[in-house]
Amino acid sequence: MGPAGIAAGGKHVLESFKEALSGTGITASLKENCSSHQVGCLGLCARDVLVEIHQGGTKTVYQYVKADMVRRIVDEHLVGGTPVKEWLVDGAYDAFYKKQVKVVLSDVGRIDPEEISAYEAVGGYEAAKEVLHSWYPEEVIEEIKMSGIRGRGGAGFPTGLKWELGRKAPGETKYIVCNADEGDPGAFMDRAVIEGNAHAVIEGMIIGAYALCAHHGYVYIRAEYPLAVERLKRAISQATAKGYLGKKIFGCDFDLEIKIKLGAGAFVCGEETALIASIEGQRGQPRAKPPFPVNKGLWQKPTVINNVETLANIPYIIRRGCAWYASYGTEKSRGTKVFALTGKIKNPGLIEVPMGITLREIIEDIGGGIENGKQLKAVQTGGPSGGCIPANKLDLNVDYESLAKAGSIVGSGGMIVLDEDDCMVNVAKYFVQFTQSESCGKCVPCRVGTKRLLETLERICKGHGRSNDIERLEKLSAGIKATSLCGLGQTAPNPILSTIRYFRDEFEAHIRDKKCPAKVCKGLLTYSISEKKCKACGACLRACPSGAITGEKKTPHKIDQAKCIKCGSCFEVCKFGSVERN
Amino acid sequence: MNDTLDKIVADYRDNGGNVISLLQETQEAFGYIPREAVDYFSAQLGIAPSRFYGVATFYSQFRLNPTGKNKIIACCGTACHVRGAERILSGIKRELSLAEEEETTQDKEFTVEKVACLGFCSFAPVVLINGEVHGKTNADPILKEIRKLKNK
Ligand SMILES: Cc1cc2nc3c(=O)[nH]c(=O)nc-3n(C[C@H](O)[C@H](O)[C@H](O)COP(=O)(O)O)c2cc1C
């Protein structure tokens, strides 16, 4: 049960199970067999609440479970022995999992995230224990290097190399920081990992700290994730009680203390140097690199910053060996990656796939295709730093190199599917709006440049585009990319550049013909009522918030264009399709 | 109020002087960052008020005004955006007669906040009304819910 599960009423379902199990006089042994524990995100969030029932060796899964369905499941299935057929998951459920490979998510959704014993029962903390007892730090670094894992936070820097630099950096005091700021709007991978298995993140940090010889760790996590914060706190105190954190951990001569720092809502704080400033309690503004954080980080001490998913992979790599991990993925992009698959897709949810899988496999096989029989238009990856891959490039491999070549990035793992109803100019405008408002303001190219980009796009969407706007956007973008201080500005133009690259005709339609082909951009639409079709029911008249619609009983209604605010309310309420949008 | 502020000042001194933690504690206690609190910290700690405001206005979490009785949070993250979040948000603002940049109604009954992703993206579009999640929604049910709260 992840956040979506809780949103969908998972708590009630859990309570109902507890109640139903105790109420019907089911024997204690049965209770134990099906001890209803709460788990992290099972992946297929849109079908929440999902309930898995394990009996002996067989597993049955129910979807869309509501509290009032629990009694029947308990009575017929657990007591009676026959599953409630109509509530079971369908074929899409199997398809959703078939092409996935779970490494970092292998225990998420399987174990109770609030109990350290559950994690230990599946081999948790064994890697850390072994490493601390019998490995040299250099061996750890070598193992991670050989696994080929690259940072999952966005930039894809080889993790083993980063650790080596951190190890070699001179200094007594060092820090390891887990970046759980997850700023990409429309992505929830790190949240799911922490909520589903916070202990794996902690174990990864222990191993990393040992490799670097760091005795202090921080997790910088956004305050918008209260459940993740709670579970992380709990995990840290459980690990401390067990002697896995604190002084002389695992009985070895090694100390490690981990603290949690709550973010305060600033996207730029995901950037390493801004994150450091924020942990120190200042405004989260980045600074120029070098010096890099591995040499001068928190309080000027050597600091290694890793993403949640990167760290949570580490225990699995150590436990199963670098060769096993490296057997997944491509030559230069090893292992697996978690994506948050959302947008106009039939089965949205959290997925983990081997690097190098094609977009087509993700969209069609795992995601089940586009919902409502619509046409795929593009897939957005990498959030505000990424770009849009058009539908005709669906056979592209999802790895660092291929996506970069196509003008996007793997990024932290947001993957938003767009269909024919989405306007690409609007999507570009959306992301620039985001980066513009999140720009910290320290450097001019980003502060002023994104503002000018946004103004131009807004003008285009309002129907005031000028013939040289595309060239202006491209030129300005190039300047911002080349001269911004940090990654935020350097990547902010990417969503514009990639949409211009693949959807130039849509830009031109907006600029030259003053039309929005997808009928999204308000300024380019007019609403009118067809006299022939209007039944004068008055629905639109009541729905119109600006009083722009007039009409009597039995006479077709009319929209006063001067008063119309183009909100689309009339279009939505009309049952007869008589409101026309052009 | 002063007892609370004293405790926050003491915590600040203990944890090595972290302005963000201090402001987070203050907001936790009062629901926003009251001007009197900043003046008090400034006097007690000998730090200019601008330091506090500099941090408070940088991060979107901090608010300098109290919120309304009912809190509505509309997600405008990418997944929600492509599923019509904007239409819902403008519907809510219209219903409550709030201007584009306004967050809290005059009668202090409602505060409407816009956030970038709540992590419920598979349920897009998402609106939180007083902590309760409304997913896969549209303007209609949300406005109904708001009207119910209005009539309370
Ligand atoms: C504007 C900006 C925002 C970022 N946001 C995040 C984030 O939310 N989470 C994250 O792990 N990395 C983020 N990064 C990347 C980090 O700076 C850093 O590269 C990463 O945390 C390193 O960890 P890794 O090597 O394990 O990927 C962001 C970078 C930039 C420039």
Ligand code: FES
């Ligand atoms: S985009 Fe709205 S919840 Fe993620």
